[in-house]
Amino acid sequence: MDPKSSYKFTFLLLLSLFLHSKVADGTSSVYFIDNPSHRYFRSPSSDASSKISSLSLSDVGATVSILLGFAPPATLSSASSSKLNEVLVPNPFDRPGSVLILEVTGAEGVAFEALRSNVVNENRADIQLPDADKVSLFSLDEPKTDAEHSEKELSEFASWLSGSYVNGELTIPLEDDANLKFQLSKEADRDFVTSLVSLTHKIQRAMEKHQDLSGAVHHPSELISGKFDGLKALKEQYGAEGVVEGAKLFSIVMSKMFDSLTEAYKGQIVGVIVCNETPSVAEPLFDVVFTSQPSARWLEETQTSPNSTAVEEVILVRRTVAWITGLLLIIATLLGIYFLLNMPLTRDTLLYSNVKLD
Structure with a gap:
């Protein structure tokens, strides 16, 4: 068998084995x-x-x-x-x-x-x-x-x-x-x-x-x-x-x-x-x-991590304002309650007076 025929036979043999494996x-x-x-x-x-x-x-x-x-x-x-x-x-x-x-x-x-x-x-x-x-x-x-x-x-x-x-x-x-x-x-x-x-x-x-x-x-x-x-x-x-x-x-x-x-x-x-x-x-x-x-909150924290100092300052200011506002509201509420409890029982001249407007 010449080399050319041998190569052709080998190719056909490999092709048949490939097709057989596909069928199998x-x-x-x-x-x-x-x-x-x-x-x-x-x-x-x-x-x-x-x-x-x-x-x-x-x-x-x-x-x-x-x-x-x-x-x-x-x-x-x-x-x-x-x-x-x-x-x-x-x-x-x-x-x-x-x-x-x-x-x-x-x-x-x-x-x-x-x-x-x-x-x-x-x-x-x-x-x-x-x-x-x-x-x-x-x-x-x-x-x-x-x-x-x-x-x-x-x-x-x-x-x-x-x-x-x-x-x-x-x-x-x-x-x-x-x-x-x-x-x-x-x-x-x-x-x-x-x-x-x-x-x-x-x-x-x-x-x-x-x-x-x-x-x-x-x-x-x-x-x-x-x-x-x-x-x-x-x-x-x-x-x-x-x-x-x-x-x-x-x-x-x-x-x-x-x-x-x-x-x-x-x-x-x-x-x-x-x-x-x-x-x-x-x-x-x-x-x-x-x-x-990852959630949007996690992404936001990652993006702002290089400026963490500035973020902490903003948070501190906001918390300080919140505490001061809360304390003022508490003090105002207590003062209002105190004055209400200690009001005189007499009629208020402004509330009960007959005001005549010319």
Whole structure:
């Protein structure tokens, strides 16, 4: 093989490996779940895909910030702003103020009736928020408890979905008269189902926290965030085909769970579900970052710090005038009270005399 052919072969080999790695990375998508009676997102298109322009993770993070009622990051580009206009209803004074953002790994087959977009692969992105006092954060990433593995909890979970749990088999009916069945005697099925049960419990606790916050004078924005890895066990055990039934059950559970959220939040909440078809790293895709700015008073003190002596002199003069004025008012008040108490009881000749004017 001559050198020219060898270089060409090497180039084609590297190109094929590059394309293969891109395919192996899988694709990611994001679903924007809205309130049907009060829309915060633009209506999905009439075609089956209901997709918009591809978004980056940074665009998704900026969308979450805006939905919480805050200004978009200053670093947002004009191209990203145009993409966000395709997602959000153009009314800056009408935002839900509460967002559930959930990252789902190994999510082949997960689908919702909602506005959808592809997500450009990125390592991580920030959700930039102002002062922490203005936002209430609730994490869904706490570990499962032993109670969520109990037979009672599994039976209640099945009843909630109008299904049954008998002899270790979970059966969930579908609209087409078919059934989803999971054998919880198998470790992969049990890990997946108990992860779903744990997720519903955590979302219910978020709703309870919302009830406590709703009575506050200054109600903060609420961000519920987390990551769901339950489908990973099914994929490792059964492959991509085994994830299909799990994805269907996850979609049913989240749709039903979001109905409960909409009722608890009186419609002022939306969902952002990021689906990644391949298992990701342990760290979440999104990181909440607070970008609080110093107050105007702090800036004013910093600017006048070089002339601190002059400021102290002005403060001393003002305090001296205030004390002297206060003392004079006190003395005048005491003298007035003294003379009033010691007035003679006789008629005042000026007040009671008949004065005739010519």
